[in-house]
Amino acid sequence: MALYEHVFLARQDLSQQQVDELIERFKGVISAGGGSVGRVENWGLKSLTYRVKKNRKAYYTLMDLTCPPAALSEMERQMGLSEDVLRFLTIKVEKHEEGASAMMQKREERSERGGFGDRDRGDRGPRSFGDRGDRGPRSFGDRDGGDRGPRPQRSFEGGAE
Secondary structure, eight states: OEEEEEEEEEETTSOHHHHHHHHHHHHHHHHHTTOEEEEEEEEEEEEEEEEETTEEEEEEEEEEEEEOHHHHHHHHHHHHHOSSEEEEEEEEESSOOSSSOHHHHHHHHHHHHOOGGGOOOGGGOOOOTTOOTTSOSOOOGGGSOTTTOSOOOOOOTTOOO
16 A cells, blocks of 8 residues: 655634534545555644635645545535545555654744743843944934035936926
């Protein structure tokens, strides 16, 4: 049997329980086709880069599948008919990844290092907004005459008067 990684996006207005029911329904289709579902990762509600079927967010879910191509095509057919599924993508792989996917690893790293305010600024020290240090005040050149003197008057020749 072939190995696949399958990701699908479910509508934002579904509850987490309804997304879990979708996963179970698609697991049943794969099982009925003679395959099995390995790891299932729920990546949660994420913002989309652009609107998809009038949705700005979607529930992302990754599934590792071991199944014959017929079972996969039946599951994809049912996903295409479902109004709850916005998009899906299936990739054939040589072997399934061990451990958490890249998306889940990023989430774990964020929780370990804390929020944005906890970042270490190294040897730069804390930020102080408005403090320009030894640079002095800004000069806007031609606003007050600056180094170049006052601006010359422009004349518009050849125009209709």
